[in-house]
Amino acid sequence: MQSQLEAAVEQAARFTGEGKVAAYIPELAKQDKNRLGASVCLLDGTLLTAGDAHVPFTLQSISKIFSLMVALCDHGQRYVFERVGKEPTGDPFNSIVKLELIKPHKPLNPMINAGAIAVAGMIAGASVEERLARMLRLLRKMTGNPDLSVNEAVYRSEQETANRNRALAYFLKDSGILEGDVEETLDFYFRHCAIETTAAELARLGAVLAADGCDPASGERFIPREVARICKTFMVTCGMYNASGAFAIDVGVPAKSGVAGGIMAAVPNRMGIGVYGPALDDKGNSLAGVKLLETISTEWNLSIF
Template sequence: MPDLDTVVREISEEMAARTDRGTVADYIPELAHVDPNRFGMAVIDGDGRVSAGGDSEVLFSIQSISKVFTLTLALGMIGDRLWRRVGREPSGNPFNSIVQLERERGVPRNPFINAGAIAVTDVILSGHEPREALGEILRFMQFLAQDQTVFIDEKVASSERRTGFRNSALAYYMKSFGVIENPVDFTLGVYFHHCAIAMNCRQLATAGQFLAHNGLNPATGYNVVTAERARRINAIMLTCGHYDGSGEFAYRVGLPGKSGVGGGIFAVAPGKASIAVWSPGLDAAGNSHLGRVALERLTQRMGWSVFGV
């Protein structure tokens, strides 16, 4: 097997030299300032060894990658009852699409499209003040990342709140079907803030280790979720983690993964590694272009696809 440090270093160098970088998201004005030439990568193996390259220590907005962790929290709170509020089928539509909601009576297709993630956030919020719910999400991320410095970037959150008309439309529409329990402003406030969590690749790969190792964080020995739950969250990442680019991601990379419009991708090689990559330029489906290319190289060289070597 090739040496992981060498592979990560070579991929990082290769990505730094690429000129096809995609387009930085600008519908959240604060994200538009991010330098498209950034690239970072961190891979943590089963022994907790970190192989990192490029801008792996630079913070970025994790955006929709936070949805993996809010899904984990909501399942911990209400278990399988969550599936009455949100489905688990790929949508085949863009992340912020509203079209399926009418036909499916306000129940979003899956927890990773915006509508689904807003419904999951609403579950976490129920019975709490927005501040408490947000504190719970942030503390969970800090605990998983083993790093108390993980924070919410207020500027990104308020930038999205000012321009999040589409998410407001999705939330009000779901509310009309009774899928959202709390005041829409409260649910959206928590949603925008958890999307605005800032992390670097190393922190993110650390936080996701439990999904690579049957629910157990090998570094701390903590069982975060059962093996069955970890497997199921990974299944949803594989089928829905890249919106209408999920099929292409499975075809090219072959790992469960979750993207965010900040340009991050978190991916899992079950039993082998927890991986985070970051390159801010996005493809047409809103997924990091070079992030995907880098992961494709990594799985090819390491033989890590879940579909075979």
């Protein structure tokens, strides 16, 4: 498997030049577009890495899976899904258009920005710091990295420029979906998007989901099986934004991507996969990262369908 992973990275690296690094968060534009790394975490804990698997980058939209986990653990399904839907949108991740058109004005799912901002408003905690600490505690346990933390420069860069996310959040407040203070909710959302990780850590996180919410090696339970199941289902239907349908056909595994270039995949009962390649396609997914996943999915027969 190690040599196949290395070959897949080498082969997919040819495509990094065809993508573009996200620039709407100015700090992300500083990333090296030629980077590509991948990691696989098997359910006995074995970790394979190839290429830039230890280069740090920020979770961005991948963090939406973990805020959803915390919200579901805090409030249960009924409360969460009264405020955010379960349906894919077919629109870009930061789209505004359906929010007003659909009544009630609740975001269609927790993986688009509007839905994730609504989820951010649900996380229990007296302050932004406390909410962030709760999310970091879960992620540190799952990755086994006690130093996991927020990249302050990326956080500040988004905080200073996020007019579109502000528009979404204020609309949600006006519609009664968002209950707390809007700027505090946004502040927490920008911080959890800016949590820094690596492809190797994403592989471990994917492995926890692949193992139904348990540490794949020790068996320690981090989240209820039911919560892991809901997260993996959202990864299939909405994890790759408005390219989720094509990804389900071409790769066929639950996966979540972020605009910094990460992809976390969970192959049920088999493995977690982490990918980093900051050059994105026009939907905002890692261009070479998706190619790489197509290759290994075919070679290892990973599709769940």
